[in-house]
Amino acid sequence: MTTESNIVEMTLESDLNRVEMVEEIARRVSATAGFDEDDQHKIEMAVHESVINAIWHGNKNDPSKQVWLRFQIFDDRLEIRVRDQGIGFDPSSVANPLKEENLLNVSGRGIFLIRTFMDEYRVKKLEGQGTEVTLVKRLNSNNSGQ
Amino acid sequence: MTTESNIVEMTLESDLNRVEMVEEIARRVSATAGFDEDDQHKIEMAVHESVINAIWHGNKNDPSKQVWLRFQIFDDRLEIRVRDQGIGFDPSSVANPLKEENLLNVSGRGIFLIRTFMDEYRVKKLEGQGTEVTLVKRLNSNNSGQ
Amino acid sequence: MSMKSTLRQVDSVIVVDLSGRITLGEGCTQLRELVREQLGKGTKFVLLNLADVTYIDSSGIGELVSAFTTVSNQGGQLKLLNLTKKVHDLLQITKLYTVFDVHDDEAKAISSFEKAAGA
Amino acid sequence: MSMKSTLRQVDSVIVVDLSGRITLGEGCTQLRELVREQLGKGTKFVLLNLADVTYIDSSGIGELVSAFTTVSNQGGQLKLLNLTKKVHDLLQITKLYTVFDVHDDEAKAISSFEKAAGA
Ligand SMILES: Nc1ncnc2c1ncn2[C@@H]1O[C@H](COP(=O)(O)OP(=O)(O)O)[C@@H](O)[C@H]1O
Ligand SMILES: Nc1ncnc2c1ncn2[C@@H]1O[C@H](COP(=O)(O)OP(=O)(O)O)[C@@H](O)[C@H]1O
Numbered sequence: 096m097t098t099e100s101n102i103v104e105m106t107l108e109s110d111l112n113r114v115e116m117v118e119e120i121a122r123r124v125s126a127t128a129g130f131d132e133d134d135q136h137k138i139e140m141a142v143h144e145s146v147i148n149a150i151w152h153g154n155k156n157d158p159s160k161q162v163w164l165r166f167q168i169f170d171d172r173l174e175i176r177v178r179d180q181g182i183g184f185d186p187s188s189v190a191n192p193l194k195e196e197n198l199l200n201v202s203g204r205g206i207f208l209i210r211t212f213m214d215e216y217r218v219k220k221l222e223g224q225g226t227e228v229t230l231v232k233r234l235n236s237n238n239s240g241q
Numbered sequence: 242m243t244t245e246s247n248i249v250e251m252t253l254e255s256d257l258n259r260v261e262m263v264e265e266i267a268r269r270v271s272a273t274a275g276f277d278e279d280d281q282h283k284i285e286m287a288v289h290e291s292v293i294n295a296i297w298h299g300n301k302n303d304p305s306k307q308v309w310l311r312f313q314i315f316d317d318r319l320e321i322r323v324r325d326q327g328i329g330f331d332p333s334s335v336a337n338p339l340k341e342e343n344l345l346n347v348s349g350r351g352i353f354l355i356r357t358f359m360d361e362y363r364v365k366k367l368e369g370q371g372t373e374v375t376l377v378k379r380l381n382s383n384n385s386g387q
Numbered sequence: 388m389s390m391k392s393t394l395r396q397v398d399s400v401i402v403v404d405l406s407g408r409i410t411l412g413e414g415c416t417q418l419r420e421l422v423r424e425q426l427g428k429g430t431k432f433v434l435l436n437l438a439d440v441t442y443i444d445s446s447g448i449g450e451l452v453s454a455f456t457t458v459s460n461q462g463g464q465l466k467l468l469n470l471t472k473k474v475h476d477l478l479q480i481t482k483l484y485t486v487f488d489v490h491d492d493e494a495k496a497i498s499s500f501e502k503a504a505g506a
Numbered sequence: 507m508s509m510k511s512t513l514r515q516v517d518s519v520i521v522v523d524l525s526g527r528i529t530l531g532e533g534c535t536q537l538r539e540l541v542r543e544q545l546g547k548g549t550k551f552v553l554l555n556l557a558d559v560t561y562i563d564s565s566g567i568g569e570l571v572s573a574f575t576t577v578s579n580q581g582g583q584l585k586l587l588n589l590t591k592k593v594h595d596l597l598q599i600t601k602l603y604t605v606f607d608v609h610d611d612e613a614k615a616i617s618s619f620e621k622a623a624g625a
Contacts, residue, residue: 100307104250111531116273120266127262143563147530161246193601201572204564211599257412289444293411339482347453350445357480
């Protein structure tokens with residue numbers, strides 16, 4: 096047992112059918128952390144987009160690869176980490192979907208939504224193999240997503 | 242990342258206010274594992290009773306002590322482990338609440354309900370300190386709880 | 388979401404409409420205090436309406452038993468009204484269903500107290 | 507819970523009542539095929555009724571954009587009806603709200619196609 100508390104962790108197959116379970120758990124953990132329904136929905140969406148990216152871009156839909164999630168409730172924030180077994184990427188090189196020329200693109204809005212809904216979004220390459228994305232949402236933050 | 246998948250783990254303070262979150266997660270994980278609503282409710286109740294026991298009897302309500310939970314989905318069953326930091330107990334010495342002389346007892350029905358609702362209930366003393374309870378519910382089991 | 392209770396007097400019976408969770412902690416404590424308070428006021432007949440109880444755990448069941456025996460020991464009667472399927476099943480499993488006087492019609496439940504009182 | 511769609515013809519417009527989740531996977535695939543099929547049948551005017559859409563993700567938004575451009579490229583029109591607050595907010599955030607022709611009155615939405623057709 097670790098000395099840290101209020102942690103929910105998940106290890107999942109790269110299977111889109113698991114995403115709805117993760118969303119509901121995200122919502123429930125957010126409620127427990129003290130977020131209102133609006134923020135719960137934002138966190139749920141950010142987690143949804145992150146897990147989809149981990150399965151799709153990170154693990155290339157390979158069912159033998161796993162996605163690992165960790166929610167930790169702090170007094171002032173909720174911290175969420177999502178790991179995949181992929182080679183990672185540079186989030187600063189992702190195109191801005193709000194630019195005129197990208198507006199009608201079919202994809203490329205996931206990270207933008209995560210950034211809009213959360214207070215922090217960080218990407219880290221893990222030692223060995225894998226990528227870890229960290230999402231932070233602070234309680235009473237002014238990041239209203241609009 | 243472990244090589245096992247479909248795992249949800251939780252580390253919680255010994256706080257009754259966390260129990261509702263755990264129940265909802267238990268229900269959601271049970272649904273994902275393939276249990277119908279009836280069984281989801283039984284699993285939820287068994288988890289509720291186990292976590293209450295871990296907080297109450299195991300950790301003696303000491304908020305500095307933790308409860309650790311682990312759900313693992315297998316093809317044919319859901320396995321749930323609940324750990325506390327207490328000194329453990331011998332489940333075979335727990336009185337039978339259905340006996341005439343115990344029928345009007347105010348307590349002592351938790352483990353009985355867990356056993357009724359699940360297919361397996363095991364208690365193990367952990368090396369060092371702590372107790373681990375294992376609950377197993379098989380898919381398509383005939384343990385209808387009545 | 389915890390437990391809520393509303394009290395109504397019908398004839399000589401206090402009907403307690405319970406809703407929400409009767410579980411270890413708040414729900415159980417509330418129920419215990421409510422029964423104690425009624426007994427303190429001289430109430431003899433208590434009818435617990437469980438129609439809107441969403442969840443009851445082993446401690447909640449214990450609390451019902453405790454309320455039952457406390458009221459009985461004071462020469463009163465405590466009965467149950469409108470069990471949900473879940474509560475019904477739990478009382479069956481724990482062999483308490485026949486211990487309690489269970490009703491699903493409020494008027495009849497009320498008059499069952501009256502009869503006993505008139506006896 | 508995945509996506510459901512029901513098609514209705516009103517005048518020259520195919521109204522698609524969508525419900526459930528428009529997300530990566532089933533929901534998006536279904537929407538894409540539906541639009542393709544309609545274009546194959548010569549449909550020019552498509553009105554997507556999103557009133558009962560409970561969830562849409564970035565892929566679902568992308569799918570709406572894709573439907574919009576596909577229909578436009580074939581000389582048709584695709585419009586949106588009855589956005590929930592959530593979908594409305596997402597289209598605002600992604601600056602797509604003004605790209606789409608959005609309606610909240612079906613009759614008016616239908617006649618807006620007619621007008622364009624008559625022009
Ligand atoms: N976990 C990940 N591993 C590798 N690449 C990723 C990951 N998440 C995002 N990306 C990269 O960032 C890009 C933008 O992602 P996103 O904004 O979610 O849009 P989309 O998923 O629609 O492409 C992706 O196309 C992909 O190249
Ligand atoms: N995790 C635990 N650690 C220590 N003792 C326990 C634990 N779980 C149960 N027990 C013991 O088993 C007894 C019976 O538990 P239970 O059937 O749940 O009824 P109750 O909790 O109402 O006493 C408890 O009173 C306690 O002594």
